[in-house]
Amino acid sequence: MNDDKPFYEHHVFFxxxxxxxxxxxxxxxxxAFDAxxxxxxxxxxLGLNGPGKVRINKAGCMDRCEEGPVVVIYPQGTWYxxxxxxxxDEIIDRHILQGEVVERLKI
Known part of the structure; x- marks a missing residue:
């Protein structure tokens, strides 16, 4: 069944x-590896890992090299x-836990 809902609430790529x-x-x-x-x-x-919650992944080049290091959070598509x-920690606390964009780190 496809209800167009993302599989993860937040899918984070470093x-x-x-x-x-x-x-x-x-x-x-x-x-980036340590981060x-x-x-x-x-x-x-925080107990946020697992199906349907938050997934933290490594990614190859996302072609924003000059703005890096970079992380992107989907489904919002917010780049930091x-x-x-x-x-x-601020990205996790504010974006993931509170649903607030961290403007000072946003790119």
Whole structure:
């Protein structure tokens, strides 16, 4: 049965691409792996993981290299950048838990 409802309430993708040639910035060289793991653990601690809830995934290049590191949250399609896990926690607390866009990190 297809009711057009997204499978996850929030599906979060962290660009973890590593660009070896240095032609463009690389999210994978800006702490993206650690940030993705931090988000995954935090969502699990909050009990938000599981079917229909929140899914945290790694992604390859999302072609926003110069704005990175980047994370995008669907189904809203909201793009963020971040510096550290404090920013990741703010995205989780405000966007995922409260439904509020974090304007200072939005790209």
């Amino acid at each position: 660009c973890t691409n590593v660009r070896e040639d240095g032609s463009r910035p690389s999210c994978g060289k800006c702490g 993705q793991q931090h988000a995954k653990q935090r969502i699990k601690q 950048t971040y510096v550290d896990t404090t920013d990741i």
